[in-house]
Amino acid sequence: MARAGLTPERLTRAGAELADEAGFEQVTVSAVARRFDVKAASLYAHVKSTEDLRTRIALLALEELADRVADSIAGRAGREALAAFAAAYRDYARAHPGRYAAARYRLDPATAAASAGVRHAQMTRALLRGYDLAEPEQTHAVRMLGGLVHGFVELEAAGGFAHTAVDPQASWDWTVDALDAMLRTHLS
Template sequence: MERAALTSAVVVADAAALADEAGFEAVTLSAVARRLGVQAPSLYSHVRDREALLDGVTALALGDLSQRIAAAIAGRAGRAALEGYTGAYREFARDAPGRWQSLQRRSGDIVVRSDAARQVVTLTRAVLRGYPVPEDQHVHAIRVLGATINGYLAIERIGGFDHSTPSPEVSWRKTVQVLDALLNNWPGDPQ
């Protein structure tokens, strides 16, 4: 079987597949090169270094996540949009665990300024427009949502909720309920 020509997109896509299969920490230039059947130096014309490769996976993950969020919140507002939004994150973490892990790191400026990152923020703001959260408070609400969702998913991923009842599913629904209540009763600025 003839291998596809190497491009930056091919290298990053393979790194993302490796992340989902073996964990994000397994993504190295040499591991990706082995998977692609080339020598590691061959990758340097497509990615600058490991950090650039990891940023590529993160940007790809943000694009994938934004598509899922867009589909999950389309035509919804308020609690229904929040449920779609949080559900999209949770499904993404389950379906693409390595790509989800890539979102749990400090990204380079190229990722932060990417269209995919802007799209996730835009979609998050769309969810927030269904709540009485003042626009000048959106940055705080986005941080609360991200911390809560990703914190829950990180603990769930390592099995931290498996040793007690109720099930993690019940606690997830409660978490979304609490987020809905918080967004509906957003506090004013602290003094």
């Protein structure tokens, strides 16, 4: 019998909170069960396994992040859209580090195809249409933008920029400007 008050959605939210507090790799069915002061077996009526729980958190994070990105780029184009797009990812990573990590959790192909990950790809390509890139350059630009944003965010979160007096925000702005200039001048 399912314990009153426990639902897959509530467990997913609790797992997402745990991910933000302790790290996504610390999320397990047992760890979430401790948050509710129940035995892990009580949760198996709602989630199949730790992998299922992590997948649910990944899907939640992808959806939240897609909503933020969509809101941030609405009505913008060019450098302004690029900066808003990148800032939405960076801000989400700062506010929700565990969920941000979850958004990069490897999903099986069917789950990935039905996830908000598709929206992320569509928004990235929509943003890049303003730079008039044809294939394969557009795909290269999608990968470069993702790698650049995720790399910067990861390094910043790990304290990788703490060793110099240069403000990471100044580096961020410089990077967005350089990326915009490169995309504007790179014609296929």
